Amino acid sequence: MAQKVVVFSQINKEILEKLKKKYHVVEINPKLGDVNQQILTEVQDADGMIGAGRILNKKNLSSATRLKVISSVSVGYDNYDLEYLKQKNIYLCHTPHVLTETTADLAFTLLMSAARKVVALDQWTKAGEWKRTVSPSQFGQDIFAKKLGIIGLGNIGTAIARRGFYGFNMQILYHSRKEKPEVANAFNAQYCELDELLQQSDFIIIAVDLNADSKALIRTEHFEKMQKHAVFINIARGSVVDEQALIQALKTNQIYAAGLDVYEKEPLQESELFGLDNVITLPHIGSATAETRYKMAELAYQNLIDGLENRRPKYTVNI
Ligand code: NAP
Numbered sequence: 001m002a003q004k005v006v007v008f009s010q011i012n013k014e015i016l017e018k019l020k021k022k023y024h025v026v027e028i029n030p031k032l033g034d035v036n037q038q039i040l041t042e043v044q045d046a047d048g049m050i051g052a053g054r055i056l057n058k059k060n061l062s063s064a065t066r067l068k069v070i071s072s073v074s075v076g077y078d079n080y081d082l083e084y085l086k087q088k089n090i091y092l093c094h095t096p097h098v099l100t101e102t103t104a105d106l107a108f109t110l111l112m113s114a115a116r117k118v119v120a121l122d123q124w125t126k127a128g129e130w131k132r133t134v135s136p137s138q139f140g141q142d143i144f145a146k147k148l149g150i151i152g153l154g155n156i157g158t159a160i161a162r163r164g165f166y167g168f169n170m171q172i173l174y175h176s177r178k179e180k181p182e183v184a185n186a187f188n189a190q191y192c193e194l195d196e197l198l199q200q201s202d203f204i205i206i207a208v209d210l211n212a213d214s215k216a217l218i219r220t221e222h223f224e225k226m227q228k229h230a231v232f233i234n235i236a237r238g239s240v241v242d243e244q245a246l247i248q249a250l251k252t253n254q255i256y257a258a259g260l261d262v263y264e265k266e267p268l269q270e271s272e273l274f275g276l277d278n279v280i281t282l283p284h285i286g287s288a289t290a291e292t293r294y295k296m297a298e299l300a301y302q303n304l305i306d307g308l309e310n311r312r313p314k315y316t317v318n319i
Contacts, residue, residue, distance in 0.1 A: 069307025
């Protein structure tokens with residue numbers, strides 16, 4: 001009998017078809033009612049799961065009797081209860097590397113758009129307001145040769161450093177839990193304690209994974225340390241920043257602007273951020289290009305079938 005795979009979010013169609021040829025596939029469908037109840041029911045006799053963007057933990061997985069692998073189509077794995085999955089000997093897999101450059105591109109897109117007021121000026125032009133040349137209040141700020149502070153010099157942080165150093169002649173400062181001399185040397189990057197990085201940087205990008213140490217890593221006291229002209233970018237996870245503190249910093253012009261791809265609660269429906277003109281809000285699209293999403297789906301597929309066929313998946317994070 002074919003093994004059963006539960007697809008818990010929309011995944012690439014081609015990959016879905018490939019899965020259907022080999023396995024008994026059941027798709028969770030939000031239109032059919034409570035998603036967690038559907039998961040709890042379907043996971044009972046499932047061997048594998050694939051998808052992204054859902055919280056999976058003891059509550060909705062407790063009925064599983066033979067689950068071997070959960071393959072997340074994402075690099076971040078903060079939605080999953082790692083300890084529980086380890087206890088149950090269930091592989092949790094993710095998709096690192098294939099989305100690194102695309103997400104770094106988005107970090108720079110946000111940085112440049114916020115620094116040059118691209119979104120506001122686009123709206124202004126389209127509204128027919130361009131009757132004379134822009135006024136000084138619409139001027140942006142230079143990016144070339146400025147100081148770029150990167151919090152979290154992992155895969156994406158490193159790809160951001162490369163763009164800043166080679167593309168924009170920026171001086172790179174970084175903060176991570178461990179110093180990374182081998183990476184830092186390539187970009188002449190200087191290790192800093194967090195406060196020092198915040199005080200010195202013109203542009204700050206946060207690229208940490210969400211974990212117990214990084215939850216609310218940036219709070220009111222941290223925004224107070226930033227320069228008035230600082231531009232703050234978050235492409236990591238919403239919960240690494242105290243969102244209310246960020247809103248206050250933007251409202252009071254404590255900092256110049258922010259560019260956000262991620263939020264404490266997603267999807268972002270109602271937010272004070274929507275009323276602020278010094279913030280750009282994107283709908284969590286760090287890896288959302290057709291090419292990259294395909295590569296992620298392919299890698300997640302490979303992780304899944306390795307787990308199902310009793311090979312250790314290459315990108316398992318908990319076992
Ligand atoms: P990674 O290679 O694991 O890098 C994460 C880095 O964060 C590591 O270098 C780690 O440093 C650092 N870090 C963790 N906790 C820290 C803390 N408390 N203080 C300082 N540094 C800390 O992961 P990645 O591939 O670069 O991805 C990073 C995160 O970006 C993902 O986990 C995901 O949440 C997010 N992401 C978002 C999108 C999007 O669509 N917006 C797309 C892709 C990824 P140490 O090694 O020193 O511990």
